[in-house]
Amino acid sequence: MGHFEWDPIRLTLKLASLTTVILFVISVPISWWLSHTRSRVRLPMRALVSMPLVLPPSVLGFYLLLLFSPAAGPGRFLKDHFDITLAFTFPGLVIGSVLFSLPFMVNPLVAGFESLPVSLSEASFVLGKSRWQTLRKVLLPNLKPALLSGAILSFAHTMGEFGVVLMIGGKIPGVTRVASIAVFDEVESLHFASAHVYALVLFAISFAILLALFFLNSLNKKIPGPF
Amino acid sequence: MIELSLRKRLHSAHGILDLDVEMRIAAGEFITLYGNSGAGKTTLLRMLAGLTVPDAGRIRVDGETWYDSANGINLPPQRRRVGLVFQDYALFPNMTVQQNLEYALPGPKAKAQAGSRVEEILAAMQLRPFAARRPETLSGGQKQRVALARALVSNPRILLLDEPLSALDQEMRFKLQGELADLQKRYGLPTILVSHDLGEIFRLSSRVLCLEQGCIARAGKPGDVFGGARMSNKVRLTGVILAIEVADVVRVLTLLIGRETVRVTLLPQDAEAMRVGDKVFLAAKAFNPMVFKADPGA
Numbered sequence: 001m002g003h004f005e006w007d008p009i010r011l012t013l014k015l016a017s018l019t020t021v022i023l024f025v026i027s028v029p030i031s032w033w034l035s036h037t038r039s040r041v042r043l044p045m046r047a048l049v050s051m052p053l054v055l056p057p058s059v060l061g062f063y064l065l066l067l068f069s070p071a072a073g074p075g076r077f078l079k080d081h082f083d084i085t086l087a088f089t090f091p092g093l094v095i096g097s098v099l100f101s102l103p104f105m106v107n108p109l110v111a112g113f114e115s116l117p118v119s120l121s122e123a124s125f126v127l128g129k130s131r132w133q134t135l136r137k138v139l140l141p142n143l144k145p146a147l148l149s150g151a152i153l154s155f156a157h158t159m160g161e162f163g164v165v166l167m168i169g170g171k172i173p174g175v176t177r178v179a180s181i182a183v184f185d186e187v188e189s190l191h192f193a194s195a196h197v198y199a200l201v202l203f204a205i206s207f208a209i210l211l212a213l214f215f216l217n218s219l220n221k222k223i224p225g226p227f
Numbered sequence: 228m229i230e231l232s233l234r235k236r237l238h239s240a241h242g243i244l245d246l247d248v249e250m251r252i253a254a255g256e257f258i259t260l261y262g263n264s265g266a267g268k269t270t271l272l273r274m275l276a277g278l279t280v281p282d283a284g285r286i287r288v289d290g291e292t293w294y295d296s297a298n299g300i301n302l303p304p305q306r307r308r309v310g311l312v313f314q315d316y317a318l319f320p321n322m323t324v325q326q327n328l329e330y331a332l333p334g335p336k337a338k339a340q341a342g343s344r345v346e347e348i349l350a351a352m353q354l355r356p357f358a359a360r361r362p363e364t365l366s367g368g369q370k371q372r373v374a375l376a377r378a379l380v381s382n383p384r385i386l387l388l389d390e391p392l393s394a395l396d397q398e399m400r401f402k403l404q405g406e407l408a409d410l411q412k413r414y415g416l417p418t419i420l421v422s423h424d425l426g427e428i429f430r431l432s433s434r435v436l437c438l439e440q441g442c443i444a445r446a447g448k449p450g451d452v453f454g455g456a457r458m459s460n461k462v463r464l465t466g467v468i469l470a471i472e473v474a475d476v477v478r479v480l481t482l483l484i485g486r487e488t489v490r491v492t493l494l495p496q497d498a499e500a501m502r503v504g505d506k507v508f509l510a511a512k513a514f515n516p517m518v519f520k521a522d523p524g525a
Contacts, residue, residue: 119317122278125304126311127331127381137330141321 004197007174008182012202015090015178016158019097023105023154024147026098031109032135046110050103057100061167064096068168086168093169093176100164101157105150112146113139148216156209159202228253229385229417233274233284233294237441239265246270246441252385255415257408259428259449262438268421269314271438272387275419276311277304288384308333310383310416312391316374318362324373325349325358331381345380351410352376368399375407379414386411386418392427404430425453425465425485462516464509468501482509 034046052060068086070079078084086092116139124134140147162180169176171185179198186195229252237244246267252258260268273279275286277293280301286294293302319327328345349355352372362370371391378386388407392400408431411418422428428435429449437445437452445452453465466484473479478498482489491509493501501507 117315117317119313119315120319122276122304123311123313123317123319124330126276126278126307126309127377128305128308128333129330130305138319138321142319 004194008177008179008198009201011090011174011177012159012179015093015097016155018094019101019158020105020151020155022094022098023101024151027102027105027109027150028135028140031106031113032139034106035110035113049106052100053103057161057163058167060100061096061164064092064099064164064168068092088168088170088172088176090169090175093165093178096164096168097158097161100161101154104153104157108146108150108153109143112143116142145216149213152209152213152216156206156213159206159209228290229286229288231275231284231286233271233281233286235267235270235274235279235281237267237270241265244441248438248441248443250436250443250446252417252419254417257411257418257420257431257433259432259435260419260421260438261423261428261435261452266438267441268438269389272311272389272419272421275307275385275387276309277302277307308381308384310378310381310386312371312374312378312386312388314389314391314393316362316370318370318373318377320362323359323361324354324365327362327373327377328380331377333382344382348376348379351413352379352406367395368403371395371403372406375410379410383416386416388418388420390421390423393423400424400427407431425449428453462511462513466507466509468503468505468507471498471501471503482507484509 030049034042034049065087067074069075070085070087075085075087078086084091086095120138120142121134124138125131129137160180161178162184165176165178166181166184169178169181171177171181177185179202183195183198183202186192186198230250232249233246234248235246237246244265244267248267248271250258260271262268270279274281274294281294281296283296284294285292285296288307292298292300293307294300319330322330325345328348332344349358352375354369354372354376357365357369357373362373365373371394375388375391392403395403404427411431420427420431422431432449434447435449435452436443464484466482466489468480469483469488470481471478472481474492476495477492478495478501480491480493480498480501482491489509
């Protein structure tokens with residue numbers, strides 16, 4: 001008989017929070033670039049960012065595992081020179097989650113940036129303000145709904161991740177065994193009672209998050225979706 | 228003194244247009260750019276502000292070079308100190324009126340000094356009561372005033388106004404035209420206004436430049452450019468033919484003049500060359516016409 005522990009839940013929440021924070025930081029410049037650039041690589045880049053929406057998570061996980069593997073390539077370089085191992089570690093999970101949830105943060109932000117009139121940035125430039133000042137004082141404050149929507153969706157999506165986590169993290173208790181893995185693990189061992197509890201907790205948290213999103217949506221009609 | 232000589236190829240809805248403009252603007256002058264939409268007026272303002280890069284030419288302001296294609300000089304908009312009022316006003320929705328103005332202050336100045344300039348302009352533009360409001364709660368005329376105030380706070384060396392009054396009703400236009408004239412005199416700023424409204428042009432500008440097909444076709448005092456001096460004994464209006472009808476032995480022309488439609492009769496031989504859509508002048512003797520107040524109470 002298996003038994004329920006809070007550890008996987010805690011790990012899931014920790015992973016989702018950390019992923020959301022990192023995504024927030026890296027998605028702002030990426031989205032700003034994607035919405036403004038006239039470069040030829042714009043569309044390929046947009047497609048690439050959106051890949052996790054359609055790609056089987058196991059594919060992404062497989063490639064990341066190859067990349068992280070200390071036996072060869074970049075993984076070996078990290079191991080040899082910095083003594084860093086990413087395969088089957090929590091930092092590896094975070095990197096995988098960031099990539100996997102990237103479209104959920106980037107796409108609402110791109111839509112948000114594109115919805116702002118160009119004249120806002122131009123007015124700010126003419127008033128002598130730099131790009132950075134314009135981004136911080138004018139653009140981002142007017143993108144609050146998109147930022148909120150992106151953050152909530154990324155968090156919820158990271159919680160629901162399974163394939164990527166299993167491929168690159170395995171199920172090391174306390175390190176990489178997140179709640180979604182725990183459900184699978186318990187079912188595999190025929191411990192349905194504890195599987196139920198994990199499943200129910202995940203269900204409740206996810207429902208609460210999405211409910212919050214739709215509630216905020218109803219307050220502000222302008223929140224762009226993830227697609 | 229502002230000297231500019233600019234060339235730029237524009238790809239518009241009507242095909243390719245080569246903008247080729249040369250002009251000098253003296254300190255304190257109020258210039259109006261007049262011309263059809265698509266004639267390159269807005270592009271000209273944008274090139275002055277540094278938002279659009281010309282193909283060739285140069286811009287010099289008080290001896291300082293802002294743009295010179297020959298020497299590869301192109302000052303970014305941040306360093307030109309231009310006061311630009313956008314057609315859509317471009318007020319920052321996340322800031323109150325006061326914050327919009329404070330944002331425009333150049334550099335990290337002492338708070339007290341900065342505050343006083345914002346205060347002064349808020350008072351001059353009669354915006355004090357709206358200082359704590361956000362742009363979305365303001366009327367068109369109020370937004371326009373905030374946009375102008377914000378441009379003035381930045382202490383610009385030249386003021387560029389892109390049809391700032393076009394979205395407003397006649398009465399508000401008239402009021403703001405007066406304010407604009409006063410402000411321009413008070414701050415003595417060289418100003419370029421894009422406008423289609425002849426009344427506005429006569430009231431405000433010391434010089435008008437007519438842009439046609441990318442070139443300055445005519446330039447001079449509004450009275451000279453729009454025919455007042457040549458035909459001083461006549462009233463002359465510019466209009467477009469909307470319809471030509473045959474009525475017995477005469478032709479009835481329906482004209483659009485400004486925002487009003489007018490019906491006039493012509494002899495068939497005079498109407499022969501006229502087509503619907505033609506631009507026409509309507510002239511009448513100026514001696515003793517009927518002029519009466521539209522609002523008898525005023």
